[in-house]
Amino acid sequence: MSFDVRLRINDKVASIELKGELDASTAGRFHDVIDEAAQLGAIELVIRAENLTYLASAGLRSLVVARQKMGDEVRIAVVGAAEPVARTIRLAGFDHSIDLVDA
Amino acid sequence: MSIQDLSAAARVDEFPTHRIGDYRVRAGRPYPYGAHPVPGGVSFSVYSDRATSMSLVLFEKGAPEPTAELVFPPEFRTGSVYAMTVFGLDLENLEYGFRADGPFDPAAGDRFDRRKVLSDPYARLIAGRDVWGVEPDWDDVYPYRSQVVNDDFDWGDDTQLGIPSEDLVIYETHVRGFTRHPSSKTEAPGTYAGLREKIPYLKELGVNAVELLPIFEFDELDNPRTDPATGERLHNYWGYNTVSFFAPKAGYAATGRFGMQADEFKSLVKELHKAGIEVILDVVFNHTAEGNEQGPTISFRGLDNATYYMLTPQGEYYNFSGTGNTVNCNHPVVRDFVLSCLRYWVSEYHIDGFRFDLASILDRAPDGSPLPNPPLLEQLAYDPILRHTKLIAEAWDAAGLYQVGNFPNYGRWSEWNGQYRDTVRKFIKGEPGLVGELATRLAGSPDLYQGRTATASVNFITAHDGFTLADLVSYNDKHNEANGEHNNDGANDNHSWNCGEEGPSASAHIRELRLRQMKNLLALLLTSQGIPMLLSGDEVGRTQLGNNNTYCQDNELSWFDWGLVGADDGLLDFTRALIAFRHAHPVLRGVEHPHGTDRAGGGLPDVSWHGVRAWEPDWSEHSRVLGMLRSGPDDVVYLAVNAHWEDHDLELPELPDDQVWHLFADTGAPGAPAPIGAEPPLECPGRYRLGAHSVVVLVGRPVPETK
Numbered sequence: 189m190s191f192d193v194r195l196r197i198n199d200k201v202a203s204i205e206l207k208g209e210l211d212a213s214t215a216g217r218f219h220d221v222i223d224e225a226a227q228l229g230a231i232e233l234v235i236r237a238e239n240l241t242y243l244a245s246a247g248l249r250s251l252v253v254a255r256q257k258m259g260d261e262v263r264i265a266v267v268g269a270a271e272p273v274a275r276t277i278r279l280a281g282f283d284h285s286i287d288l289v290d291a
Numbered sequence: 292m293s294i295q296d297l298s299a300a301a302r303v304d305e306f307p308t309h310r311i312g313d314y315r316v317r318a319g320r321p322y323p324y325g326a327h328p329v330p331g332g333v334s335f336s337v338y339s340d341r342a343t344s345m346s347l348v349l350f351e352k353g354a355p356e357p358t359a360e361l362v363f364p365p366e367f368r369t370g371s372v373y374a375m376t377v378f379g380l381d382l383e384n385l386e387y388g389f390r391a392d393g394p395f396d397p398a399a400g401d402r403f404d405r406r407k408v409l410s411d412p413y414a415r416l417i418a419g420r421d422v423w424g425v426e427p428d429w430d431d432v433y434p435y436r437s438q439v440v441n442d443d444f445d446w447g448d449d450t451q452l453g454i455p456s457e458d459l460v461i462y463e464t465h466v467r468g469f470t471r472h473p474s475s476k477t478e479a480p481g482t483y484a485g486l487r488e489k490i491p492y493l494k495e496l497g498v499n500a501v502e503l504l505p506i507f508e509f510d511e512l513d514n515p516r517t518d519p520a521t522g523e524r525l526h527n528y529w530g531y532n533t534v535s536f537f538a539p540k541a542g543y544a545a546t547g548r549f550g551m552q553a554d555e556f557k558s559l560v561k562e563l564h565k566a567g568i569e570v571i572l573d574v575v576f577n578h579t580a581e582g583n584e585q586g587p588t589i590s591f592r593g594l595d596n597a598t599y600y601m602l603t604p605q606g607e608y609y610n611f612s613g614t615g616n617t618v619n620c621n622h623p624v625v626r627d628f629v630l631s632c633l634r635y636w637v638s639e640y641h642i643d644g645f646r647f648d649l650a651s652i653l654d655r656a657p658d659g660s661p662l663p664n665p666p667l668l669e670q671l672a673y674d675p676i677l678r679h680t681k682l683i684a685e686a687w688d689a690a691g692l693y694q695v696g697n698f699p700n701y702g703r704w705s706e707w708n709g710q711y712r713d714t715v716r717k718f719i720k721g722e723p724g725l726v727g728e729l730a731t732r733l734a735g736s737p738d739l740y741q742g743r744t745a746t747a748s749v750n751f752i753t754a755h756d757g758f759t760l761a762d763l764v765s766y767n768d769k770h771n772e773a774n775g776e777h778n779n780d781g782a783n784d785n786h787s788w789n790c791g792e793e794g795p796s797a798s799a800h801i802r803e804l805r806l807r808q809m810k811n812l813l814a815l816l817l818t819s820q821g822i823p824m825l826l827s828g829d830e831v832g833r834t835q836l837g838n839n840n841t842y843c844q845d846n847e848l849s850w851f852d853w854g855l856v857g858a859d860d861g862l863l864d865f866t867r868a869l870i871a872f873r874h875a876h877p878v879l880r881g882v883e884h885p886h887g888t889d890r891a892g893g894g895l896p897d898v899s900w901h902g903v904r905a906w907e908p909d910w911s912e913h914s915r916v917l918g919m920l921r922s923g924p925d926d927v928v929y930l931a932v933n934a935h936w937e938d939h940d941l942e943l944p945e946l947p948d949d950q951v952w953h954l955f956a957d958t959g960a961p962g963a964p965a966p967i968g969a970e971p972p973l974e975c976p977g978r979y980r981l982g983a984h985s986v987v988v989l990v991g992r993p994v995p996e997t998k
Contacts, residue, residue, distance in 0.1 A: 211383075212381060212383030212384055215383075244383070244549065245383060245546075245549040245550040245551055246383040248546075248549060248551055248554070249441060249443070252441075252443050252444070252445060252554075253443075255445050256443065256445070260447075275478070276546055276549065276551075278478070278484070279478070279479050279482070279484040279544075279545040279546050279555060280484075280546045280549075280551045280554045280555050280558065281484070281487070281554060281555055281557070281558020281559070281561070281562070282554070282558075284445075284558065284561070284562070285445045
């Protein structure tokens with residue numbers, strides 16, 4: 189599945205939908221979208237990950253980037269990540285910086 | 292142009308000045324060493340005094356052959372440092388190393404080998420051993436690959452905890468061994484993440500520092516031996532054979548295959564800190580994984596052998612570590628390396644302290660002679676970044692430099708107190724003539740640490756190296772056959788006693804005696820002045836079946852068996868209670884050694900010694916009974932130990948101010964220790980019958996008024 193990332197903003201809640209593989213070659217596009225959400229002043233960031241099939245280390249780093257760009261006061265939720273993806277996030281300890289929630 | 296516009300503009304040093312093949316480069320920053328992301332690229336810097344040329348070798352992740360080799364132009368060399376910024380690199384897919392050319396002349400100290408791609412000594416991530424125990428491609432031209440790391444972890448408000456040394460209770464454990472056993476029921480057994488899951492257990496136990504066996508990258512597959520019975524490969528399980536000093540071990544990370552070991556380990560540190568638990572790393576600067584002349588060339592040997600290792604006048608390796616080579620710690624370049632490394636772990640990983648393996652090597656001069664004022668130890672003691680970091684020395688080395696009690700300390704260093712260990716073991720075993728020395732050890736070993744604080748002494752009875760507590764009371768002799776060294780390895784002077792039968796016993800009497808002996812040892816440890824250190828698993832009676840040197844045993848012999856946590860022998864509860872008791876009684880944790888005078892003005896000296904009769908200690912050869920009374924402001928604790936095989940009726944010292952003795956714990960009596968603060972008063976005030984091989988702990992408090 190080719191990578192795709194889409195941003196929607198609704199009432200200051202930014203929703204980013206990820207599709208395909210988030211790795212070194214695609215992380216840059218994800219970062220651009222995070223930048224955009226931060227500039228729009230989102231107070232909550234929801235990353236829809238139901239269709240994310242693979243998360244490489246660069247993808248994990250992207251969550252750190254999101255945390256840092258959005259600021260501590262912004263809630264970040266990764267929603268519907270498949271178990272292998274969610275497990276990697278948990279084991280790296282990133283579930284302490286973001287909310288990992290079921291779809 | 293506004294200030295904001297200026298800062299947004301490209302910097303001059305973002306532009307390449309040279310082209311090497313397909314790569315655009317410019318002279319890098321000589322300092323800091325290693326590989327550091329800079330705008331548009333990565334600055335690589337490496338030291339070699341005697342190389343004749345140096346190349347930066349670039350690989351795509353996992354590729355068998357290099358993508359490129361960039362020779363450092365002469366103008367990119369400053370002094371003995373080669374530095375180059377390479378632009379346009381993909382950090383996620385980059386592995387790198389160096390190729391140094393120069394003379395191969397061992398007699399002159401040089402062992403350059405341009406066939407080798409060398410790891411960066413300052414590499415902050417290493418790839419190549421990403422998953423524990425997985426066989427690599429042994430033909431790989433570059434087995435330990437340096438990688439660039441992003442230091443962007445979300446630490447939040449975390450910082451070092453700064454727990455006063457006198458309040459510490461250290462728990463020595465092994466990242467893999469703590470949760471690798473199937474009974475751990477963790478999501479990722481044997482990893483940093485697995486250990487993180489067990490933090491509630493540590494918190495409930497009451498320890499406030501974990502001391503981790505080495506977590507710097509090492510190769511668990513560098514042990515050539517096999518189990519003589521099964522033929523299975525034996526691992527380098529403990530990890531005292533460092534490959535890379537700035538890199539956390541990838542094989543200890545569940546996410547190591549994603550290159551996320553740094554984040555996973557940082558997450559562990561952060562969560563331990565949240566639970567009020569400090570992190571102390573066991574660090575090994577005395578030798579490296581490159582070994583002797585027959586060892587592999589990984590990094591230092593090929594970059595600048597004569598700088599990094601102590602060499603004889605003939606160019607052979609001195610071996611003060613017992614492992615083939617000895618790091619040249621007091622060479623100014625190596626001192627800088629050690630200092631930078633420790634600063635890095637403190638600043639980037641928020642590490643609270645270090646325990647230095649065979650630390651006496653740190654005070655040897657480049658020719659191996661002990662220095663009267665070793666500059667490295669002094670630098671570490673006064674370094675601004677390490678200023679509040681705990682520094683603990685294993686104050687001896689493998690070549691006989693034994694410095695327990697006189698390790699150069701600059702008012703900062705603590706020491707593993709080997710004399711404490713031996714005295715307590717021998718006394719509890721029942722050896723005669725030790726009452727006087729036991730008293731000295733319980734009081735923080737003022738004979739060894741005169742002029743220093745009591746926290747100079749890290750008291751321990753067991754550690755990873757030697758018998759576990761359960762084995763100390765179950766075996767007279769070591770049983771190391773599984774190590775494949777014909778039982779010749781490991782210490783012979785264990786001061787252990789099997790209580791009448793070697794190994795597991797069906798005798799209820801022997802099992803009960805062993806349990807009591809374990810409780811006795813723990814009771815002494817946790818009421819002694821100084822910093823107590825527990826070996827992981829001793830609180831649940833973990834056995835290694837008599838193996839006192841499990842450095843190579845990556846199996847149930849070494850792993851923490853979580854099935855023991857539910858055992859009904861009360862040992863775990865006893866340990867928890869003792870730790871809580873220590874935390875509750877400041878009189879046990881004084882910074883100063885006791886004087887034997889009434890400094891608090893409460894009517895009792897800060898320490899006093901007693902025998903079967905109060906105020907009459909029996910220091911004679913045959914005596915095996917000692918009472919210790921500790922008194923401070925609003926806090927009085929009495930401990931008596933009977934290592935004799937017969938019961939003794941003790942006369943108890945009288946307490947001032949209508950206080951009476953209350954019973955916290957008696958290892959010879961059934962039942963758990965009393966809840967802290969709710970200890971019952973003695974039924975028979977002034978006297979106590981202490982059973983054979985037992986310890987009693989009493990607290991002094993006024994009798995509660997009856998309604």
